[in-house]
Amino acid sequence: MGNKISLAGDLGSGKSTVAKLLIEALGAEYYSTGAIVRAVAEKRGMSVADLNVYMETHPEIDKEIDDGLVLLSEDERPLVIDSRMAWHFTKGTFKVYLSTDAEVAALRIMNAGRTGESTASLEVQVSETKRRRESEKKRYSEKYGVNIQDLSNYDLVVDTTYATPEEISACILAAFRMKNEGRPFAHAMICPERLSYIDDVVDAEQIRILAMKLEIGQAVPDVEIAEHDGEFYVKSGLTSALAYAFNMNSLIPAVLVPYEADGKEYVKMKNSF
Numbered sequence: 030m031g032n033k034i035s036l037a038g039d040l041g042s043g044k045s046t047v048a049k050l051l052i053e054a055l056g057a058e059y060y061s062t063g064a065i066v067r068a069v070a071e072k073r074g075m076s077v078a079d080l081n082v083y084m085e086t087h088p089e090i091d092k093e094i095d096d097g098l099v100l101l102s103e104d105e106r107p108l109v110i111d112s113r114m115a116w117h118f119t120k121g122t123f124k125v126y127l128s129t130d131a132e133v134a135a136l137r138i139m140n141a142g143r144t145g146e147s148t149a150s151l152e153v154q155v156s157e158t159k160r161r162r163e164s165e166k167k168r169y170s171e172k173y174g175v176n177i178q179d180l181s182n183y184d185l186v187v188d189t190t191y192a193t194p195e196e197i198s199a200c201i202l203a204a205f206r207m208k209n210e211g212r213p214f215a216h217a218m219i220c221p222e223r224l225s226y227i228d229d230v231v232d233a234e235q236i237r238i239l240a241m242k243l244e245i246g247q248a249v250p251d252v253e254i255a256e257h258d259g260e261f262y263v264k265s266g267l268t269s270a271l272a273y274a275f276n277m278n279s280l281i282p283a284v285l286v287p288y289e290a291d292g293k294e295y296v297k298m299k300n301s302f
Contacts, residue, residue, distance in 0.1 A: 031123055031209055032057075032107040034201065035115035037177065038127030039259075040158045041134025043189045043197070047127065048109045050198035057107035062094050062114070078161040085168050113165060113177055123205045126183040127197070130190045130223065131155055131259060180256055180285055184208065184216065188261075191220040192279045200280060215282030219254060219261055221274035222299035224281070226263040231271060239272035252281055255288035262288070262295055274298060 034051060036044045045061065052059050069090060070080040084090050098118035101108060116124040129137075135154035162178075169177050180186050185204045189197050200218050207214040239249045252266035252273070263270050264286055273281040 031121055031205075032105075033101070033110060033119065033122040034108070034125060034205060035110045035112060035119060035122035036125050036127060037113050037116055037183070038125075038189075039129050039134055040162055041137040042127035042129040043137065043194060044111045044127055046194045047189070047197050047201070048111050050194055051109045051201060054198065054202055055107055055109070057109045060101065060108055060110045060112070060115075062098070062110075062112040065094060076157075078157050078164070081161050081164040081168070085164065085171075088172065091168070091172065114169065114173070116182060117173065117175055123208060124183040124185070125201055126180055126186045128180075128186060128188045128190075128219075128223075128256075128259070131158070133190050134158060180217075185214075186217040186219075186256075186285065188219040188223050188280065191222055196279055215284070217254060217283040217285045218280040219283055220279060221270065221281055222297070223261050224254065224263050224270060224298045225260060225295035226267050226270070226298060227293050228296045229267075231268060235268050236271045236275055239269055240275045243272055243276050243278075252283040253286045254283045255286050257288040257290075263298075270298070 032055075034055075034057075036048055036051075038044055045063070048059055048061070051057065066080065067077060070077045073080065073083075075083065080090075095114065095118055098110070098112060098115050101110065101115070102118075102120040110119060110122065112119075115122055132151065132155060135151055135158050138158060139151070139154050166177055169175055175182070185201065187197055187200055192200075204214040242249055249269045249272060250266050252270045253264045254261050255264050256262075266283075270281055270283075
């Protein structure tokens with residue numbers, strides 16, 4: 030039975046907030062590489078974004094962090110590990126990725142006011158956050174041959190844009206327990222407002238019927254989604270997705286499928302109600 034959860038995800042996705050709730054629920058201890066990176070940046074008089082660029086040519090900083098993650102594999106304590114790379118280095122973790130909308134993430138970072146991360150305007154913060162993320166992606170790809178933004182690396186993907194930290198942590202705990210018990214669970218939980226879909230004619234009566242099924246706990250057809258460049262697209266099961274949204278579900282369970290460009294026009298679900 031696993032006793033470790035690794036949290037990776039978008040910048041500003043709320044990893045530290047969710048981690049605190051998971052720690053309380055599990056009686057686990059907390060390990061954060063983000064705190065280590067911020068301390069290193071402050072010591073060197075750099076922003077975190079500038080440190081990430083610096084680390085592209087100074088691998089000794091990464092190695093120190095990575096060695097600590099490897100050692101956690103043999104640690105018998107229950108742990109919640111807030112780290113970009115724990116899913117790769119620490120064996121036996123339940124691998125969770127937290128996703129969020131770029132502007133919402135930037136606002137969270139600005140409001141947090143953490144040293145070396147916050148900027149003066151939303152536009153600059155969005156740009157700075159993207160620059161830092163691309164730097165991390167490049168560094169990890171070149172150094173380890175992995176894509177930290179490939180969602181198939183993870184056991185569970187949760188969208189934190191419009192859900193509360195309590196809803197997110199409850200979702201993670203439920204899936205964590207299901208995996209430990211060998212039961213199936215949804216591998217993606219996405220806020221309906223993040224979904225884009227092809228604006229075809231839909232059967233309103235069928236949506237109503239499925240919404241009623243959801244209210245009494247009955248199963249509905251799977252929602253299949255594909256992620257590309259931070260956006261989520263409904264590839265099948267649109268009626269089910271709309272039924273979840275109709276019922277005001279903050280998170281829609283979905284199946285992740287590979288992204289393939291189809292040249293079709295998609296609309297955001299948040300503009301459809």
